[in-house]
Amino acid sequence: MSNSSASSLSEADRRKIEANRRRALNLRQARLTAHPYGAANGKSRPPETAIAVNNVIKVSGTKFIDSGGGFLIEQRTCVDPSEEEKPVDEREVPTEAVPVPIEYDECLECGDRFADSYLLNTFDYKVCDACRDSDGKHSLITRTEAKQEYLLKDCDLDKREPILKYISRKNPHNVRWGEMKLYLHMQIEQRALEVWESEDNLIKEKELREEKREITKVKKYNKRLKELRMDVRSSLYDKTIQNHVHSWGENEEYNEEEDTYTRTCETCNHKETYEKM
Structure with missing residues (x-):
């Protein structure tokens, strides 16, 4: 544009041109700004528009990128393009279970x-x-x-x-x-x-064991009966000895040489010699 035409512009036209120029610069700047996922997709990011590494935030084991606009963007791990999907081995594919025949x-x-x-x-x-x-x-x-x-x-x-x-x-x-x-x-x-x-x-x-069982029972019975008889006899004998009382009577024999008296039990003929004071 020549100087004559520039001088002929009014103040309003100049303001309009300046506003359009700023809008074009802002649009160009927005187009140059890379998406945060650009690095994950393997694309280069302009240095002036790249997000700083310090803006990475780790929450519960997951990394997020602070976009600066009030929200977080999950950071994706870089996929190695050299790693291609391996072919599936047919031998490793599980086959369906073969039904077992029923045995009768x-x-x-x-x-x-x-x-x-x-x-x-x-x-x-x-x-x-x-x-x-x-x-x-x-x-x-x-x-x-x-x-x-x-x-x-x-x-x-x-x-x-x-x-x-x-x-x-x-x-x-x-x-x-x-x-x-x-x-x-x-x-x-x-x-x-x-x-x-x-x-x-x-x-x-079974018959032999039954006979042995009967013999054993008879032996146990006889043994027990013998023990009971011995208990009865011993109790009677003890009772006779302990409860006997001598019956002396009135007959006494006097020995002049030894100056003693002798008396005899009328029940058991036991003799007792004693002196009189």
Whole structure:
């Protein structure tokens, strides 16, 4: 613009031009200002518009940048562009579980095939629920009764293979007593046959033990009876000795040589010699 045209401008025009120039400078300055995320995206930031490192604030392990405008901007970690997504190994991809085929057992009673039953799960006895007879052949027996009736020991129940399974129940006679161990009656009978080899051997052993038990009872009875008799005899003997009183009577014998008197008990003939003053 020439000097003549500049001098011909009015004061209002000059103010308008100056305002437009300042607005253009401010717009240019705003375009040059980089976003705080510019560094995170790998872009360079002009030195005059970069945010100072001292404006980073750490809150609960997370870093924030003070924008200066009254709010905080979360600082993102720089991603290394050299790190590319690795290809997924097909061998590492988990495969879906293959369904396991159901195993069926043959019922010992009816011969039908079944997959699940109470006796199978509890006692490992292959009988289906339809053939289960709780009050008959599939009844339960306590551990004490099994040992007494079938002459079994603890090792026969706990250590001999296969170890018999049992269920625990509270004692119906007294809840404060220990829990009862209930076994399957049929399995106890089978275990007794394994131990004694035959039912006849088991019966003979039970009879032999019963005879020994009766002999022991008779011996204990005779011994106790003898002790009672000895107690009675000793009490009578002691009572006779302690409660006896001499009956001297009126007969006295005088010995002139020794000047003594002698008297005799009328009951036990005991003689007593004494002097008279």
